[in-house]
Amino acid sequence: MPQPKxxxxxxxxxxxxxxxxxxAIFDLFGRESVSVAYSTSRELGGGVRIGEDWFRWIGEQVHAATVTLVLLTPTSVQKPWVLWEAGAVYGAALTSENSTLHRVRPLAFQIGMDDIPSPLRSSHAQVARGDQxxxxxxLLNExxxxxxxxxxxxxxxxxxxQRVPDAAKTLLETVSEALRTSPLIPTEAIVNEWCARLDSLAExxxxxxVRQxxxxxxxxxxxxxxNGAKPIDIxxxxxxxxxxxxxxxxxxxAQQFDLARRLSPRDIFIMRSLGQAYLAQRNYSDTARVIDEINxxxxxxxxxxxECAALKGRWHREQDQHTEAHDIYWKAFQENSDSYYLGDLLATAKxxxxxxxxxxxxxRRTLSIIERLTDRNFWVYATAANAAIVSGDRDSAIKYFSAIRNDNPSEADMQTIEGGLIRILPLLGATAEEMAEWKSLLHDGSAEEHED
Incomplete structure (x- = not known):
């Protein structure tokens, strides 16, 4: 008699x-009387060997098995390979000399019957509850x-x-702990929950x-x-x-944008954001690679x-290629004549x-665009402040600085706004003392209060 497998x-x-x-099976029968195989087993002869043809190994195992258990958990029902193996099991069962679907036993844990994949749910195989x-x-008595x-x-x-009751009790306890500590899978409900937590931080x-x-x-x-992180959900x-x-x-x-790009490699919006993250690190070579991919x-x-024009223009500008940056901003502004953002970039390039x-x-053209806007934020006010400074309108610039602060920009956004201010002031001939005064006005209005 062949040994049960x-x-x-x-x-x-x-x-x-x-x-x-x-x-649980070994507790019942011992290791000498029954063999158990599965792909991740570390038992000698129980799992697929390194270098072995994985597909061939699966087919051989399901064809030789006395019975096959298909484990259905909240994780596995989201994966295609369990269905593939189940299909192989059914094919092996139906082509065997003593064909019988009794050889296939889906075993469900912590999922409802509606969550069981339809090929298994509609089959004649009896689904057992592995958590009851x-x-x-x-099942063990069978x-x-x-x-x-x-x-x-x-x-x-x-x-x-005689050991069935004790083996069943131990199996339930062990499986319960294993599922309790198993990694989450990115189901829609779980992803939405984590998105809400992240959105709350931003709001x-x-x-x-964010790091915690x-x-x-x-x-x-x-x-x-x-670097070994795998993409979860874009x-x-x-x-x-x-x-x-x-x-x-x-x-x-940059690492997170790169993971997002791996999930959506042709998404220009994600690529553009990745390029901006590289630029923020002054990583010009990787930025160039992203620009080429977008192109x-x-x-x-x-x-x-x-935004794409801003990315490429900034890449040129930070490498002192000001003519190239100007040309990019100019062409983009001609195509997007209502963009106050491009107007600010182009004016600075000039x-x-x-x-x-x-x-x-x-x-002046940019301010006319801003005057037509119904919704304004700190980016709008920052552009208007730059325009006022270039025009020599100090009072208006101070007013826009106050509006920026009232809009509560993040630390990184405030650094970006200050960076734009620092770029234009030397071009207007501002001294170090004047630059310090403008920075103070931007951040807390202290210079304005001192004058009062």
Whole structure:
């Protein structure tokens, strides 16, 4: 008589559950009377060997198995490989000499019957509850009955029958703990919950707390921080990246945008944000690579889109290529004539080229755009302040600075606004003392109060 063999089909993250099922079977029959195999088993001969053809190994296991258990957990029902293995199991069962679907037993843990994949739910295989004592007792008793004629020593089967209640109890306890500590999977409900937590940080300007929340997110999804991180969900990575950008942690932001891009490699919006994170680190080589990738997807992106134009123009500007930056801003402003953002960039580029008159003209056009806006934020006020400074209108600039502060920009946003101010003041011939005064007016209005 061939030795009874049980094959366990499971997803990698459910290895602890498969281990618990294996241990329960060995507790009943012993390791000498029954063999158990599954892909992640560390038992000698129980798992796929390094370098072995994984697909061939799966087919051989399901064809030779006396019975196959398909473990269905909140994790595995989201994975395609369990369905693939289940299909292989059914194919092997139907092509065997003694064909019977009794060889296939789906075993469900902590999921409802509606969550069971339809190919298994609509089949004739009986689904057992692996998290209910009565179902586990019944399943183990079936093993005792089915293996009676295949186990050489009948005393082994008799002892197994006596051990069923204790084995079932231990299995339930072990599986419960394994599932309790298993990593989350990115279901819609779980992703939405984490998105809400990240959105709350942004809404309440608690950007500096992102690192702690990120660490907890990695724990929940069973990941480690670093270059070995795997993409989870694009919405999570985008939100994390934006929070890291707002807290001026640009390397972490770039890593999160890169994970998002791996999930959506042709998303120009994500690529543009990744380029901005690289630029914030003065990583010009990686920024150039992103710019090339955007250009390959849409050669007109840097003319049609203000943010893309800003990315490429800043890349040139920070490498002292001011003529190239000016040309990019000019073409984009011609295509987006209602963009106060491009107007500010173009006017600054003209100042850097020594064209103060041209900068003043562009700022006048920009202020007319701003006057037509119904919704204004600190970016609008920052542009208006720059225009007022270039025009020599100190009082208006001070008024716009106050509006910026009242809008509560993040630390990183305030640094960006200050960076724009620092760029234009030397171009207007401001002294170090005057620059310090303007910075003070921007941040707290102290220079204004001193004058009063």
């Amino acid at each position: 049980i094959f366990i089909s499971h997803t990698h993250t459910d290895q602890a559950v498969a281990d618990a099922v294996r241990d 004592y009565e179902d586990v007792i019944q 093993f005792v009955y089915d293996f009676f004629n295949n186990v050489t020593e009948k005393a082994v089967v008799i002892r197994a029958a 309440h300007h608690r950007h500096s707390e 929340l990120h660490e907890w997110l990695l724990v929940a999804f069973g990941q480690k921080e670093g 919405r999570l990575h985008r939100r994390l990246a934006q929070l890291y950008m707002a807290s001026a942690h640009y390397a972490e932001a 390959n997807l849409d050669p007109h992106a840097f003319m049609k889109n203000a 100042l850097q080229l020594g064209d103060r008159h041209g900068a003043a003209n562009i700022y």
